[in-house]
Amino acid sequence: MKRTEISTLGEFGLIQHLTKNINLINSSTVKGVGDDCAILKYNDDKEVLVTTDLLLEGIHFDLTYTPLKHLGYKSVMVNLSDIYAMNGRPKQITVSLGLSKRFCVEDVDQLFAGILLACQQHGVDLVGGDTSASMTGLTISITAIGEGTKGKTVRRDGAKVNDLICVSGNLGAAYMGLQILEREKAVFEGTKEENIQPDFAGKEYLLERQLRPEARRDIIDRLEEKGIIPTAMMDISDGLSSELLHICHASNVGCRVFEDRIPIDFQTASTAEEFNMSLTTAAMNGGEDYELLFTVPLELHDLIKQVEDVHLIGHICEKKFGSSLVARDNQEFELKAQGWQAFNNTEK
Amino acid sequence: MKRTEISTLGEFGLIQHLTKNINLINSSTVKGVGDDCAILKYNDDKEVLVTTDLLLEGIHFDLTYTPLKHLGYKSVMVNLSDIYAMNGRPKQITVSLGLSKRFCVEDVDQLFAGILLACQQHGVDLVGGDTSASMTGLTISITAIGEGTKGKTVRRDGAKVNDLICVSGNLGAAYMGLQILEREKAVFEGTKEENIQPDFAGKEYLLERQLRPEARRDIIDRLEEKGIIPTAMMDISDGLSSELLHICHASNVGCRVFEDRIPIDFQTASTAEEFNMSLTTAAMNGGEDYELLFTVPLELHDLIKQVEDVHLIGHICEKKFGSSLVARDNQEFELKAQGWQAFNNTEK
Numbered sequence: 037m038k039r040t041e042i043s044t045l046g047e048f049g050l051i052q053h054l055t056k057n058i059n060l061i062n063s064s065t066v067k068g069v070g071d072d073c074a075i076l077k078y079n080d081d082k083e084v085l086v087t088t089d090l091l092l093e094g095i096h097f098d099l100t101y102t103p104l105k106h107l108g109y110k111s112v113m114v115n116l117s118d119i120y121a122m123n124g125r126p127k128q129i130t131v132s133l134g135l136s137k138r139f140c141v142e143d144v145d146q147l148f149a150g151i152l153l154a155c156q157q158h159g160v161d162l163v164g165g166d167t168s169a170s171m172t173g174l175t176i177s178i179t180a181i182g183e184g185t186k187g188k189t190v191r192r193d194g195a196k197v198n199d200l201i202c203v204s205g206n207l208g209a210a211y212m213g214l215q216i217l218e219r220e221k222a223v224f225e226g227t228k229e230e231n232i233q234p235d236f237a238g239k240e241y242l243l244e245r246q247l248r249p250e251a252r253r254d255i256i257d258r259l260e261e262k263g264i265i266p267t268a269m270m271d272i273s274d275g276l277s278s279e280l281l282h283i284c285h286a287s288n289v290g291c292r293v294f295e296d297r298i299p300i301d302f303q304t305a306s307t308a309e310e311f312n313m314s315l316t317t318a319a320m321n322g323g324e325d326y327e328l329l330f331t332v333p334l335e336l337h338d339l340i341k342q343v344e345d346v347h348l349i350g351h352i353c354e355k356k357f358g359s360s361l362v363a364r365d366n367q368e369f370e371l372k373a374q375g376w377q378a379f380n381n382t383e384k
Numbered sequence: 385m386k387r388t389e390i391s392t393l394g395e396f397g398l399i400q401h402l403t404k405n406i407n408l409i410n411s412s413t414v415k416g417v418g419d420d421c422a423i424l425k426y427n428d429d430k431e432v433l434v435t436t437d438l439l440l441e442g443i444h445f446d447l448t449y450t451p452l453k454h455l456g457y458k459s460v461m462v463n464l465s466d467i468y469a470m471n472g473r474p475k476q477i478t479v480s481l482g483l484s485k486r487f488c489v490e491d492v493d494q495l496f497a498g499i500l501l502a503c504q505q506h507g508v509d510l511v512g513g514d515t516s517a518s519m520t521g522l523t524i525s526i527t528a529i530g531e532g533t534k535g536k537t538v539r540r541d542g543a544k545v546n547d548l549i550c551v552s553g554n555l556g557a558a559y560m561g562l563q564i565l566e567r568e569k570a571v572f573e574g575t576k577e578e579n580i581q582p583d584f585a586g587k588e589y590l591l592e593r594q595l596r597p598e599a600r601r602d603i604i605d606r607l608e609e610k611g612i613i614p615t616a617m618m619d620i621s622d623g624l625s626s627e628l629l630h631i632c633h634a635s636n637v638g639c640r641v642f643e644d645r646i647p648i649d650f651q652t653a654s655t656a657e658e659f660n661m662s663l664t665t666a667a668m669n670g671g672e673d674y675e676l677l678f679t680v681p682l683e684l685h686d687l688i689k690q691v692e693d694v695h696l697i698g699h700i701c702e703k704k705f706g707s708s709l710v711a712r713d714n715q716e717f718e719l720k721a722q723g724w725q726a727f728n729n730t731e732k
Contacts, residue, residue, distance in 0.1 A: 048721070066431060070634070071539050072466035072618060075532065076432035083414060084424035084432055088512060088527055090480035094519035118420040132438035132525055164436060171442035177480055177525035179436055184423065191419050270420060286418070373396070 074163035093173035108150025119182035134175030211322025213246030266330035293350030422511035441521035456498025467530035482523030559670025561594030641698030
């Protein structure tokens with residue numbers, strides 16, 4: 037494969053190369069890449085939503101098993117997911133890249149192909165960013181800007197006692213996908229054979245959930261069709277337990293969620309068994325699901341049951357009753373944010 | 385000095401620790417830190433400006449001689465400078481940090497003290513961000529959001545033939561400051577003595593320009609007072625030559641700037657001589673000045689001359705005449721963007 041050193045283009049050459057095919061699609065984008073700032077414009081009844089995520093090689097992704105195109109796609113998704121989690125629509129992103137000498141122009145093209153595909157599929161304009169050399173590894177920092185309608189933007193602090201707790205899709209799959217990738221990497225590194233192929237048969241769904249997650253615009257669309265505005269909402273990036281505690285803390289309430297209601301895919305369950313892992317722990321604390329967790333008033337019970345791929349998993353209670361998971365045998369376990377303790381994972 | 389490991393707080397603890405004293409000051413900030421997104425709101429006649437910069441240890445800063453508080457301040461300034469360069473006013477920032485184990489909570493406090501001081505001095509709200517462990521070094525990614533008035537936002541593509549070319553402050557000082565810091569670092573590393581003190585006497589201004597630059601809000605204010613709207617504007621981050629070429633390219637024009645008109649501080653001149661460096665090269669290509677470069681119609685000549693700390697350095701001409709620096713002996717040198725070739729500087 038062709039390898040063009042980034043230094044042959046220089047920073048401005050690289051920017052020009054990466055941005056030459058960007059078409060602007062949103063009327064709120066007045067001016068995109070190519071000036072000190074992008075210029076955006078919103079109507080008076082709209083709110084502007086802003087979110088940002090930093091992804092660092094060795095911490096958030098492992099290029100041994102992550103295709104750059106998928107990584108680009110995922111980097112955008114984790115930001116768009118935050119905009120949807122406010123009941124908003126993403127409109128623009130900025131992308132900053134730090135690139136060590138290990139990366140060539142073709143690598144950056146792959147990464148950008150994934151970024152632009154994500155933009156295209158979610159109707160988002162790439163309007164700016166920054167590119168820089170880095171001493172080691174790949175750094176990706178993305179900021180997403182979205183639009184919310186005044187009065188319909190959903191925060192995490194609005195959950196009320198007796199609200200139903202809902203979650204989209206299923207949980208724990210991305211986490212089990214990561215376990216498989218890590219296992220195959222260890223096998224691969226332990227062998228001298230050159231042509232060893234990892235065995236992913238029957239695990240495709242888990243790998244896709246880990247490598248190429250999809251932000252749940254469809255859920256936001258369906259809720260809007262039904263006229264449902266959640267009282268509180270978050271996306272699940274650090275794990276269900278952690279996000280539930282965030283909502284309960286911000287809303288000054290407690291909750292009960294039921295183990296047998298947690299939606300789990302068959303591949304997740306069978307792989308957890310294979311790894312001899314607790315399935316509930318994977319679903320509650322695995323993280324990177326990018327599903328939506330939200331609460332709706334009890335009186336919407338019948339309406340929310342009609343929304344495809346949304347599952348009722350519990351209810352909000354008074355704060356004094358705490359936040360617990362109710363197991364299949366009716367035992368209650370206090371929720372803990374075991375989440376993703378990034379600051380304990382690094383070696384340097 | 386006390387050293388609290390970041391892992392003792394965890395990610396959420398660190399965020400809570402860093403953001404507990406943030407007060408929101410802008411009415412366009414509906415909701416700041418603490419949800420999936422910040423929520424902003426702008427009036428119908430306002431435009432939203434967005435810019436982002438990525439700063440990586442070993443590439444953009446050297447912690448051997450950069451105090452963390454100054455670094456925090458500068459990281460914000462380089463972003464605000466981009467907003468002012470559109471004739472806008474910064475209103476919000478998001479801050480993402482990647483932190484290796486080398487950094488403790490007290491370090492991050494120092495960095496944040498500089499970030500918050502910059503926000504305070506420029507009336508900006510910190511509304512969100514991301515914190516993460518990193519494998520090596522410190523990563524800072526900041527996105528600034530600002531407000532422009534429809535019809536008064538200044539891009540880089542509006543320069544017209546015969547427009548006057550103006551620059552604020554003086555150029556080359558930050559670059560000479562960097563030379564001094566690098567020299568003292570080399571001296572320091574070459575010696576075994578423990579208590580050697582670097583000799584910065586008489587260079588204080590240059591060090592301040594390098595370590596603690598100030599975005600030129602004052603210039604934007606003065607132009608507004610006089611009712612002057614530049615036809616094109618940029619901030620000078622990569623060097624005057626590079627930015628002039630950007631404006632000429634975007635505006636489809638050429639330019640003549642005059643060597644004897646380039647504003648240069650006395651300390652810059654004397655230090656260039658001491659280092660046996662070309663003063664003009666330092667001023668034209670040094671970069672990191674964060675001064676404003678802009679063009680105004682010729683008929684505003686008398687008015688612009690009244691604006692404090694703004695200097696006329698040349699004029700815009702037809703594209704066919706090219707973009708040149710006119711030396712003291714009237715020889716013309718074609719401008720080249722020698723700028724800052726970040727992608728040639730790294731060793732890995």
